[in-house]
Amino acid sequence: MNRVHNFSAGPAALPDAVLERARADLPDWQGLGMSVMEVSHRGPDFMALAERTEASLRELLDVPENYRILFLAGGATLQFASVPLNLAPPGSGADYVVTGNWGRKAVSEASRYLNVNVAADSESTGYTTIPDPATWSVRDDAAYLHYTPNETVYGVEFHAIPDVSDAPLVADMSSTVMSRPIDVSRYGVIYAGAQKNLGAAGITLLVVRDDLTGRARGDTPGVVDYRLMAESGSMWNTPPTFCWYIMALVLDWLRDEGGLAVMAERNERKAGKLYSAIDASEFYDNPVDAACRSWMNVPFRLADPELDDVFLAEAEAARLTNLKGHRLAGGMRASIYNAMPESGIDALIDFMADFEDRRA
């Protein structure tokens, strides 16, 4: 293994143990004489894997019994459309809180289907803050309230669940799911693309409270109808089986590591170290309000943007890769999901200090 420290925002680094297992399982999975890609999703071996995945998620995320766990295709972006199709009858409206790029995209897609009320938007601060929930203009008759607990581009994260509306709370947790324990019972729907903390791009986890299924509009494609998918064990059509399998391996790894409480402790420490290093320097800067800095995505800027390209090239040479910031934010970004080991953070901090010494 000649692996780099990969700070990609997503698709993102996977645990070494997951990749080793996937390699060992090719081309003969469980002694079947076939790879996991080649078996029927309705056969006993894949069905056992599907059940194990759901049981692991239910245990790790502490999902209450009155919630269904779905495995869907199409990414979180398809859920931007599927959430209104499933939860909001034609002519109704929903509240959206925008604290970054993904929330804005969710609004744009939802607007095809319903009357979107932007209850709060932090664009005026360059998405460096989270507006106080007490100031959100939520509506009593909203079909739901949608927000994005972590925004990858600007590195802004909610560290508490907002409690300002009686409408079901819907969260795009793509970039924060499994990074800490959460109280699932506070939510109506949680969804997350897999390619940050749950595996490979191509499968989406969705957790939905029972009573929010069975309401889909007639023009909802069957593959994203929550009731149809719940009743068919997410096999109304052929699911993305290999991505499902990788998710199972990631969940095995999470259990082996000690679960979400351990992840939370580790993630808080990893992020804390990196923010401390940035804050202690005049050479690096992170503009985000300290109260809502992300544990998962740490954007930072160099005092002299002329040095950006040199920084990236030297980091690459030091086997620290994918540190370029999103084009909307510029600068650098270190995405440090669960799979990023603390040694990767230490290596980055050392490199940053060394670069500063030489270039400041």
Added chain:
Amino acid sequence: MNRVHNFSAGPAALPDAVLERARADLPDWQGLGMSVMEVSHRGPDFMALAERTEASLRELLDVPENYRILFLAGGATLQFASVPLNLAPPGSGADYVVTGNWGRKAVSEASRYLNVNVAADSESTGYTTIPDPATWSVRDDAAYLHYTPNETVYGVEFHAIPDVSDAPLVADMSSTVMSRPIDVSRYGVIYAGAQKNLGAAGITLLVVRDDLTGRARGDTPGVVDYRLMAESGSMWNTPPTFCWYIMALVLDWLRDEGGLAVMAERNERKAGKLYSAIDASEFYDNPVDAACRSWMNVPFRLADPELDDVFLAEAEAARLTNLKGHRLAGGMRASIYNAMPESGIDALIDFMADFEDRRA
């Protein structure tokens, strides 16, 4: 390698060469120090893979310049909804020809969005025939004409492209794509889930004529809007990157094997051998009209259905797996896509003859 002959209808067997390559590429793809699952879809390495995939498809399938090639998530079943959303304005209608289970599902899903006219349906023959296209009740004002060139459950395949309507021809080629050369210019839209002849479940190939993009209804989810996806190189959102990569490996293998003309010759020979063995026996039977027997899925029944379970158990012991027929059709089914080598057909025929000798 201790591989079986896998006759699964899908997800189906992959070429050994593809799995060996995938194994070799874990966990370090192209010397990047990352697996292909961990790189950004917008980075230069994945972009090069995406371009190579499209170029391979364009060459192998001989796709004309005025057609776009898209890589979509959600499986062919999502296209059952996406085709009407993209091609048919609200209030319009389309013609559907039903020659099996998948065509029927396509009708059911399309009915959410438009007025479906079933132009022909072979249910009265137990889906063992294809109605003469001259008898189809097509409509002059149909937005398109949809059919399923190969039906997996009953093993019925069109061996010529129907030419009975001026409406754009739309084909669900999930179980026949890449099995032979086709004249793409005769079609408006071709789509195919990958898990039979193009790789792993989780990605869908779609080939669409330029003038049929840009017509999507306002309530079309962005991830299946053909124009949006064409303009973004199928990266309007994060695509299923690993499945895309597996497709690229399958296409490499197809080129190495000599392309679709070679596949067609091989597939016709493989299927011909198996049908001949069935027809020569009083013990096995295939009910499908000889003019439309599938090259890809060969269902057969034992004269004595009481022996079905013994047949399956003994086949399994002989490392011939997944031969059980679909529950709608009963009996046996051998799915023999491109990746099934001729030696697998020979092994099955030998086993069938031996079983007959012992049990007849």
